[in-house]
Amino acid sequence: MAMGVADEALSNIRTVRAFAMEDKEKSLYRVELQQAQWLSEKLGTGIALFQALSNLAINGIVLGIVTHGGLLLAMNRITAGNLMSFLVATQTIQRSLGTLSVLFGQVVRGVAAGSRVFEYMELHPSVPLVGGTKVPVSEIEGRVEFKNITFSYPGRPEQVCLAVASLTSQL
Numbered sequence: 001m002a003m004g005v006a007d008e009a010l011s012n013i014r015t016v017r018a019f020a021m022e023d024k025e026k027s028l029y030r031v032e033l034q035q036a037q038w039l040s041e042k043l044g045t046g047i048a049l050f051q052a053l054s055n056l057a058i059n060g061i062v063l064g065i066v067t068h069g070g071l072l073l074a075m076n077r078i079t080a081g082n083l084m085s086f087l088v089a090t091q092t093i094q095r096s097l098g099t100l101s102v103l104f105g106q107v108v109r110g111v112a113a114g115s116r117v118f119e120y121m122e123l124h125p126s127v128p129l130v131g132g133t134k135v136p137v138s139e140i141e142g143r144v145e146f147k148n149i150t151f152s153y154p155g156r157p158e159q160v161c162l163a164v165a166s167l168t169s170q171l
Contacts, residue, residue, distance in 0.1 A: 019153060019155075020153040020154065020155025022155075039112060043108050043109070047104060050100075050104055051098070054097050054098070054100070055094075055098075058090075058094040058097060059094075061090065062090055062091075062094070065086065065090060066087070069086065070083075142171055143168070143169070143170050143171070144167075144171075145167070145168045146166060146167045146168075147166050148164050148165075148166060149162060149166065149167075150163055150164055150165075
């Protein structure tokens with residue numbers, strides 16, 4: 001999401017500068033980065049725990065197989081080739097379980113992205129999309145007059161955007 005904020009601000013840099021919103025965009029980006037960092041750390045912790053526990057379990061199973069297989073080999077109940085075949089199959093399963101940790105990370109990322117989509121779907125606009133009151137043009141009358149208007153954005157008070165303008169509108 002932080003990259004989305006940065007991409008939007010950079011692609012609309014003229015608008016951001018025109019409204020002197022550089023500091024606001026930086027703070028939005030900083031907030032998104034902090035949230036992304038927190039989520040990444042949480043994801044990293046989850047993946048680390050999963051890999052540690054799965055590797056501990058698989059290596060414990062391999063140790064048990066080697067120990068028990070060594071006993072069976074010593075008693076001539078299996079051959080060395082059978083034990084090696086079984087160990088190769090066990091290592092294939094171990095690699096598959098290791099790949100599950102990567103899949104686990106992708107699932108967490110997908111759930112996070114999906115939750116953001118649902119957040120946006122549940123937002124309600126502050127301005128109603130339909131309805132409102134329409135005033136017929138025939139009822140509008142009066143005079144609006146602006147005299148000697150000067151304007152600059154609060155972020156850049158020294159840079160005047162509109163200097164001494166006047167406007168009169170008669171309805």
